Amino acid sequence: MNQTDLWTVGVIIGLAAVTVITRAFFFISSREWSLPHWAQRGLQYAPIAALSAVIVPEMVMTQGQLVSTWQDARLFAVAAGAAWFFWRRGQGQAVLGTIVVGMAVYLPLHLGLGW
């Protein structure tokens, strides 16, 4: 195991502070203040937009480039996982099913066929 150094521990404490500051950013101050109405309306689209922005590049890009082949395990796993979700939606644990079905498609294609 490697040596622990104080510089790295200091950086880690700084990173923890960054987590708190960014996640609490707009409610650190107690001053009276409210978002304009249009921003409040707009924010209802932020959660799904943020999730999509995080996952889509992870599904269709490799090394910063769009995948150029359909032989990519991720594409089939995403299709299977999403299909499962919309088939079973509203029945509870649909998200869990998305993970399980998606990985059941992903792992054989990825490890077995090298896609």
Add this chain to the structure above:
Amino acid sequence: MTRLRPLLRHAEYRQGLRDAMSVAPGLAAWGLMTGVAMVKSGMSLVESLAMTLLVYAGSSQLAAIPLIAAGAPVLVILATAFCVNLRFVVFSAHMRAYVMHLPRRLRLFVGYLTADLSYVMFVRRYHQPPQNPPEQQAQLAYLLGSATANWTSWQAASLLGIALANAIPTHWGLSFAGILALLGVACSLASSQLRVVSAGVAGAAAVAAFALPFKLNIVVAIAAAVALALILEQTPLAKRETR
């Protein structure tokens, strides 16, 4: 002073736990691979443990790990983490109305716990900020419930990853389960046509702007999707959609 015990006995606390358990396997696979990545980058056991237990932010950890290994200047590392976390700043604007009734110390604690999935599940369940003390209590209980489950599954898996770092090859691609968990949650948010449109716009924009540094493509994508949804709301096509 907010008391903890009634919150832990609240029905919404259990509901929060239940909702978060459905994504736990994906979060765990992701945490596992983050633990592996820390050790494989050359961090010591103490450093890896400190990072997972204190920082509790997978994407900023993954962004900081190579910079720490390369001995980059502290300010560059912290600025990178801040940019990767900018989406949380957007979330905090949304959460403000829900948490301002709490004392500041508790707000900071709630903020620390509000990672992507805890935030998304919370606003999926509560469309409006609390109007009275019982609602405040219920919402806080739910948030603590889902955060407890998310924190525990993430941390347990990260610790396992640190312990087994040299036995788990990264090429297995187990961290893809984390993406599938987020996919499932995104599907559960797709409750209106405009939301589906904003998901499509954000995904395309994040790919198109991928070359931006510090994962700023995510912030650009959120801004583009929200702006377009607000414009489309004003058109006759979208008028029939309520919320």
